[in-house]
Amino acid sequence: MADKKLAFIVQRTPYKSENPKLALTHAISYQTVEILLEDGDTVTPTVCLVGDGVIACLKDQKAMETYGITSTEMHLKSALLVDLDVMVCKEDLDRFGISESMIVLDAEDMGADKKIQIVPFASIVETIKNANHVLFF
C-alpha cells in the first residue's frame, strides 16, 4: 500500500498549446486510477500553475461560446470538484498584475469544497521536493 505524490507543473499559456489542458485532465484522472492499482495504493496529484501558466486561471473564459471547447477555467473547476490541490504562484500573478478578483478561486457553483491556493514560488518548490515524481507541462 503506497501513496505516490505527483506534481503537475503548468508553465505555459493555455489554448495555443494543448499542454495546460492535458496537465489538468491527466491530474483529474487520478479519480479513477484505483481500478488499475493494487488495493490500498493511491495517487495524489497537485497542480501548480507557474510562470505564464498562471494566466490559465483567469475567469470568464468563453472558449465554449467561441470555439465549442471546454475552457481551461472549467477544467480548473473540475479539478477542484474532485478535490485536487491547485496552487497558483503569487509572484507570477503579481508580475502580470492579476489580482484575486480576476481569477478562478473556487468552484462553489459546482459544489466543490476545495479552493485555489495562491502561494509563493517557494511553496511550489516544496511541493516539487515532496513529490515522488514531477511532470512539467
Added chain:
Amino acid sequence: MAVLSMGIFSSLIGSMSTDFAIKLASSAIEKGHKVNLWLSGNAVGLVKKSQKHLKDYSTGEKHLIDLMQKGVEICTCEACTYARGIQKADAIEGVQWNAMHWYLAKIHSSDRVLQIGGE
C-alpha cells in the same frame, strides 16, 4: 531492473521529441530496464499503422513494434486518438488504448518518470 515511464505529448513529425523518446526507451531496454510509454496529445498520431517511411520525415511504426517486441508497454490516450479520427482498426497492433489514468497507474509503479510535455 528499474522501471521508467515516459509520457510523450509531441507530434511524431515536426518535433524530434518522439525520436528522442524512442531512442531513450531502446537504450533503457538494452540496459535491462522496464519501460512504459504513454502517448497523449499530438503524439497519438504515432499509433497509426502503414506509416510510409520517407527519408525526409521521422518514422515511428517500425520502432514501436520493435520496442513492444522487447517488452515495452505502449498505450495511447483513447480520447486524444479518437479526437484525431484514428480508430483502433487503423492502429498498430499491440498498442494499448486506455484513459489517462493508465499513465498515472504506470507512474505509480515506476522508479523514474520523464514527462516530455511542451512543444
Added chain:
Amino acid sequence: MKLAVFVSDYRLNVDTLDRLTSAKLGIILVQNGVYHATLKENGKPSSLLGKNADYYVLMDDLETRGLGSATIDDNIKVISYGDIVDLIFNEYEKTAWL
C-alpha cells in the same frame, strides 16, 4: 532533491529553471538545447551554463546538427543515450523536460 533537467530548446520560453532550487542539479542538453554548449552570442557563452549544476550534452544531437565535441567546454560532459539512462536511474531522483 536531485533533479535532472532536460533542456531541449535554445530559446527557452519558460523561466522555471531560473527559479528552481535543488540540492543536486543536472542539466542535460538535448535536441536544440545542445546549442547552449556550442554557441557564443557576441562572444559570450550561454547564461544557462552559469548555474551551480552538472552539465551534460547528448552526442547524437551534437552530431545531428553538424557540431562536434571538440569545442565543448571541459565542464560539459558529452554523453550517449545509455549514459542518460544511467544518470536518471543512478544520479538523480526526478526529471524535468523544458
